[in-house]
Amino acid sequence: MGAASAPKDGLTIIGADIVVKGRVEGDEDLRIEGRVEGTIVLSQTLYVESGGIVVAQVQARDIVVSGIVVGNVQAENCITLHAGARLVGDLAAPRVVIEDGAAFKGSVAMGESAAGSAKNANVAKRPSRAPARTTTESRTVAKSPRGASKPKSESETRPKAKAEPVARPRVAPIRVAARDDDEVTVVVRHAEIATRSGKTAKKAAKKKAKNTPPRARMPKPGKRRISRR
């Protein structure tokens, strides 16, 4: 057995009956036929074979998926989802290929900005371009609005999502007065008026009740008219 396994660079296989939990990183191709949970950072190609299950944040140069991936996926070059692939998460790569028969749920960020952010993944800066059309997608996925600038850990993702104009209403629904959102400010003013005028009105009503009898009177039950003296 020892002789058969001569060092063969550029090929790492995680076999079908292996479970890896934690962080996997390296500078060569990685082929996953088993299960990996945690984080994968690779400077070469990641293959998730059919039967392979990856529950992880994935970062690699190329990613070829024929199996199952749950988590955000970021590639410097290309993400390919073959037929039979199932992926839940956000994709960020200059090129994304989804073949017929692949199942995918999540958002896609393509193009040069995605490439740039994929390279500068450690710098937690968003690219200035923030297309509004991704917002609906990102809400349905309930993840960080764009996988593009996804950092490695989730703890980094959250504060960034807060700073995001798109996500802000979700975080602080009423305090958004900084953004001139007419509806919200109106609501706030109404609330103020209601509380202030409510007090004064009550006081006035009390005074009136003391000084003057009620003007309009209703007929007593059983009578059609108000009896006048």
Place this chain on the structure above:
Amino acid sequence: MANTVIGSTIVIDGEITGDEDLVVHGTVKGRVSLRENIIVEESGVVEANVETATITIHGTVTGDIAASERAELKGNCHVVGDIRAPRILIADGASFKGNVDMEG
């Protein structure tokens, strides 16, 4: 060959469990628990507590080893940690520091 190979540039930090042979050329930290064979090649570095059926070490292992069948330390290997196995083979040229328990 349903083998699992950890290539020389790969670093795994965490836990590996499973039911098949594992060949380590790279680095594994954390915990390894297999029911089959582990081969740590010359470039392989294992900094983990290892639980397996048989283990063959050409490289470096730091951590306790519990093999249910056999532990084999080849020449040029470096092992620091306790070894517990019914059969333990230490070849000439191997470097080992730790306790040996062959009781089972």
